[in-house]
Amino acid sequence: MFIMEYNFSAIEAKWQDEWRKRRTYKTEIDTSREKYYVLDMFPYPSGAGLHVGHPLGYIASDIVSRYKRLKGFNVLHPMGYDAFGLPAEQYAIQTGQHPKVTTEQNIKRYREQLDKIGFCFDWSREVRTCEPEYYKWTQWIFIQLFHSWYNNVSQKAEPISQLIATFEKEGLQCSLPQYLTGDIEQEVGSFSAEKWNSFSEKKKSDILLNFRLAYLSEAWVNWCPALGTVLANDEVKDGVSERGGYPVERKQMPQWSLRITAYADRLLTDLESLDWSESIKEAQRNWIGKSEGTSIIFQLDGREETIEVFTTRPDTIFGVSFVTLAPEHELVNKVTVAEYRNSVDEYVTMAKNRSERERMADVKRISGQFTGAYVIHPFTGAKIPVWIGDYVLAGYGTGAVMAVPAHDSRDYGFAKYFESQLTEQLGRSPFLQVIEAPADKAHEGYETASYDEKYGTLINSGFLDGKEVKAAITAAISEIENKKIGQGRTNYRLRDAAFGRQRYWGEPIPVYYKDGIPQTLDASELPLILPEIDKYQPTESGEPPLARAKDWKYKGEYEYEATTMPGWAGSSWYFLRYMDAKNDKELVSKEAVGYWKNVDFYLGGSEHATGHLLYVRFWTKFLYDLGIIPMNEPAQKLINQGMIQGVSSFVYRINGTNKFVSAGLKNQYQTTALHVDISIAPNNELNIEQFKVWREDFANAEFILEDGKYKVGNEVEKMSKSKFNVVTPDDIIEEYGADTLRLYEMFLGPLEQSKPWSTQGISGVHNFLRRLWRLFHDKDNNFNVSNDEPTKAELKTLHKTIKKVEEDVERFSFNTTISNFMICVNELTDLKCNKRAILEPLMIILSPYAPHFAEELWEQLGNSESVTGATFPQWKEEFLTENEFEYPVSINGKVKIKIKLSLQLSKEEIEQAVLTSDEVKKFMQEAPKKLIVVPGRIVNIVI
């Protein structure tokens, strides 16, 4: 009769229940122990639930948490939900169901799935961003941002009241560096203290918005009149809305933003100290995009106005052949001469209506328009034409460039396209060479390409002639500064983050308007509750959904801000809230944050490299500046787990028919590949009966088979419902149990590597647990563990395993840990070991990986307290030391012979023993040229 030896479903249900009852994973501050904070990236509870890819990271972090606990650390390992967001709202628009309801359902499903895997989360600290108790503090942070500005001298955020006090006493002098916050002061302009004091409240507010870290300004957006809403760049395709195909135009409208650019330099330099993967750091560096250069002012010929450009190559100033303005540049209108007015207007309209995305997708198409205006070259006095081109970005630098076609490939392309016009305007070729390339960097010539490299000697360049590029850059900047026609400066690619969304399902921005001036709520008035509305869509007049809220006014009088915060608001500080999740006085108490500090081990997907991970660093630094928290980075150690992809199955329909051809024969027909649910194609063989009932239109399908079977095709893709390739953890747990799932996901390979899901091999892992179970039990599954003294061999196996497992988990190499456990069990099985002295410590070190399994056997061993409270055993050198070693002896690097020798022998003794060995003598006619001996490793004879 079949005996259920290892009954995983009973064991797992039992222990999940026990852990809940005993509150095994509840965590409190304990200053007598060192803390360790393990955090998973905030999950968004989607309607699709968890698939096998999601738990990969959670399992790894759970192992680390449990391991650190056994090592005596006080471990914080919380979980919660990033619960505001678009999918729930889209669903609400379609069904009219409140997003809160669907969100709650999704969370419930997530929680059930998570619980089944046996994680050690402290659920008493759960947070949900959509709950007022949580978003109260998100709003509170926004208010702090609003009332702060970034002081570039102290390099930190400071209360705006200090800036106001300074304005009242001294006004604003643009040249004074203490007011420099990016380029803000340039736009604001200088004013005296008297002037400031005479300004209207509105004017003062407008000026201060230029300094606040949360501010309202006019920003360029994709506006879709037909849908009455702003669209994100990824919602626009080919200049029309993705949904509905309505035209989209670029429009300037008021928009809340966060001044993350103020922190650009700190976000960049502080990356150095973080233990994050190089690729994530590099992605952040690129995203921040620091570039050092200089501004140069060009005087318009015969006009008052000047054009300021930004360049990183002031050394090429003598090669300037034209100046290009972005179509949105504010000077376009002013500089255009009457003759060109129509063409310029036409061009600007065309360029503005192209979305950013369209522009990016279409970089090869060159377009531009001459304005009719000229500027004077600051050094040669030559007349240089002014053009408009959409290859120049309005939002970067000054929105204007000095074009050097010979040494910049973008300018080159533009000049090549407009070569004849430019030649006429300049009275010379636009490709004026000013750098001579060194011999090893030789350049094919200006017929085909520009020479962009920063190496070579300056020519045709007046005072720069003969200088090397690097020296020329320095010399050019100082001369430009001398002549007061520009200034060295640093630019960042990073833009301020748009913070307002024309959406319902997000945190209300705690702002109301009084006489057109934005005011924040008082902290005591928080939270500003998200009001109920009748429809989750914009109003007829195009206002955001919140404008539908009835009687929703501050003090019944003033309009609230109608946009809500973006998805990333709540996730930018959640790691702090877990430390003190129920605190209704502060976002986190000083005591809690002082103890838990920042995350020691942060795990999540690399898709958050430049979004979440930049914002959470930004908010952390801001809260640090305010003295609210004692650390200025959120997470010291970050690991990005790889993605688990799905393996999709395809059937091939012959075009124009309802006939399907097996994968091996599909090339003989014109076919269309269709996804088919992987559950009805086990082992790549289609179950035709199930297929016919799967979808109505397949009911009468016909099939062309190969070898009597219908074979489906495969492709590795993202795991997703729409691709019918989803495998859920529930399926695996049902068949093998959670402990097998945990071990298997870790066994698949290095955590950081992406891999397609395959259950090939899961039986090996499951079998390992069963073999281990059998060490504890006799043939009839009766518990049978002896108290005999362990042998040397048994102790060696145990201690070797403890050592390896500890080393591997410390470097987050979980796959090798599992194979070490397997080796251990193989050896103990060979030794027929059923001794407590071996098996008991083994359960402790296994418990992070297979917690239910270890807990059950731990109990059977007679322990009444949970294994989670045990102490990780210390391996002892004495059990590991070997007396002998079988030396591989190589002749000229190839291993030929093996000689067993004592490890006590000295180098000379080994040498002697090898040379006198008969086996070695067989290979040698004469004395060796050289003999290399590495004690305990290898012997190499060179003949």
Add this chain to the structure above:
RNA sequence: GCGCAUGUGGCGUAAUUGGUAGCCGCGCCAGACUUAGGAUCUGGUGCUUCACGGCGUGGGGGUUCGAGUCCCUCCAUGCGCACCA
């Protein structure tokens, strides 16, 4: 185009500091027990050769007594960014 990462058996992978390439698992082959089972156990399994041997870590080159590991170069795949002046 730029940046980052990765290339090892039929497959997933392993190899602290340069020191026996292929641990562990899957799959496959053979056998045992049994009497149909997708169970368990034992042995084998990089390629090639009857064998001795030879060849093998994406390709080519180099450093070294010795290279999967270090250096140069090329190729492939994946991811990210992309007119950022």
